[in-house]
Amino acid sequence: MNVEEFEPSAATPSDLAGYYEVAHAVRVADEPGMPPPTYEETAARLTGPPGRVGPVRYWVARVDGTVVGVAQIQLPEEEANRHLALFNVRVHPDFRGRGIGTALFDAMAAVLRGLGRTSAENPQVVEGGPGEAAALARGFRTVHRAVIQTLDLGHVDRTLWEVPAPAGYRIVRWVDAAPDDVVESYADVRGLMGDAPSGDSGYTQPQWTVAKVRRHEQAQRGLGDEIRVVAAVHEETGEIVAFSELRVRSYRRDVAIQSDTVVRTDHRRRGVGGWIKAHHYRWLVDDHPATRSVLTMTSAANAAMIGVNLRVGFTTSLRTVGVAREP
Structure with a gap:
């Protein structure tokens, strides 16, 4: 077995295909019922711009030249998260039990120690899975639990x-960029993501300003995503008090991603969250x-948001845990 850092922009077509084969096999084996990744999706994620969290680095494990395990770390750039690295490790089901996952993590951990990152957290591991x-068994502790719907x-x-x-209340909606007349209150509400339950995760939600909103929008456009936002405006104040963001990805238009949804504390329990989500899906299927x-x-x-999702037709597909330890 050989473990090495992997640079997607310099990868051969066979290496990209090998990475995809591992990602596909792991999804099918560990997350039945979830849509498996396509090759185009995998290649776009690997070779496209980094996501909003921070720079990404990759590793692969090979046996007789074949990619059998893959791993990545994301390095958050916000000051509050400079201690942390987010990672995942995936090993092809046919090659498990041979120490490949441990070898991949050890290779990443050496880099993280050199960077001064004191915590490694995998935010999405299938609950009850291998x-x-x-x-x-390797000393990680559970720091968070989530559901995928x-x-x-x-x-x-x-x-x-x-x-x-x-x-x-009234609806305001947009694609890609928030209108100038509401972007300030939109940034304020985005900042409330930090109020959502996060267990003992070491990740701190960033502070949102108008400038950060504009950088986020630009970054998502760079990824080729169409960002669709539905927001609730409080008629009396003219402020955005709730929003829901949904991404339609250029490389995977059959599956949309519902990302952040927030209702300002003083406007909860009024049906605002379900209302803006329902509007979102009617708009999505039209477009x-x-x-x-x-x-x-x-x-x-977050039982309240899970309940909102169920009321507009979601079903629970998977339960996950986040795990963390020192690298």
């Missing part, structure tokens, strides 16, 4: 989206009839 058992757009009862508007499903991930402790 990854969780392996992590706990799926909205099947082809079979959902769309009458669930006929949600009446709460009194005193993107080829999109078949929406995926979203929510903290298991």
